[in-house]
Amino acid sequence: MDQYYNYLKSLHLIFVITWFAGLFYIVRLFVYQIEAAAKPSPEKEILQKQYKIMTYRLWYIISWPSAVLASIFAFWMLFFTATGKAWLQMPWMHVKLGFVFVLYLYHAKCHQIFKQLQNNEIKYSTNFMRLWNEGATIILFSVVFLVVLKNAFNWIYGVIGIISFSVIIMLGFKFYKRVRERNQS
Numbered sequence: 484m485d486q487y488y489n490y491l492k493s494l495h496l497i498f499v500i501t502w503f504a505g506l507f508y509i510v511r512l513f514v515y516q517i518e519a520a521a522k523p524s525p526e527k528e529i530l531q532k533q534y535k536i537m538t539y540r541l542w543y544i545i546s547w548p549s550a551v552l553a554s555i556f557a558f559w560m561l562f563f564t565a566t567g568k569a570w571l572q573m574p575w576m577h578v579k580l581g582f583v584f585v586l587y588l589y590h591a592k593c594h595q596i597f598k599q600l601q602n603n604e605i606k607y608s609t610n611f612m613r614l615w616n617e618g619a620t621i622i623l624f625s626v627v628f629l630v631v632l633k634n635a636f637n638w639i640y641g642v643i644g645i646i647s648f649s650v651i652i653m654l655g656f657k658f659y660k661r662v663r664e665r666n667q668s
Contacts, residue, residue, distance in 0.1 A: 488560060491559050495556035498556060506589070507619060509541055509597065510615055512537055513597075514612045516535070517609050538600065539601070546590075573633065575638075579626055579630065585622060589619060620649070625642050
């Protein structure tokens with residue numbers, strides 16, 4: 484089974500990448516759905532219908548299958564190969580699996596938001612959704628630094644860096660929003 488480890492790892496990485504792509508894009512579509520709800524008729528209805536179709540396809544054709552397949556290949560690697568079993572003994576892997584658990588919680592919350600928007604229930608603002616989208620980014624950075632550095636603590640520097648970068652982006656976003664509002668009035 485160990486001769487297949489690199490194939491399993493490759494498939495796992497492919498589906499992790501598509502899973503994250505789905506998570507990043509679904510939240511962006513949530514922003515568009517929320518913005519569409521504020522448009523006048525008939526634009527509102529046309530956009531809402533199109534965004535519902537797009538989110539449905541993204542969620543059930545890309546995001547969910549990618550999450551399931553990434554998990555299947557991860558479990559296969561970890562529990563059915565000697566290399567995977569060795570990784571399970573490492574402290575950094577325990578931290579990584581904690582972040583993977585948080586990623587599942589993030590995915591579940593996105594599913595809840597998806598279902599609400601499919602039923603025309605808007606419970607969050609576009610600003611909340613933009614911030615929410617950073618959650619997947621922070622998890623991604625954390626996991627990548629953990630896997631590359633294979634250290635249970637050094638990943639923190641990378642996460643601090645991405646959080647700092649996110650704060651700078653958000654400040655830039657707020658500044659741009661103020662400039663845009665001034666120019667409109």
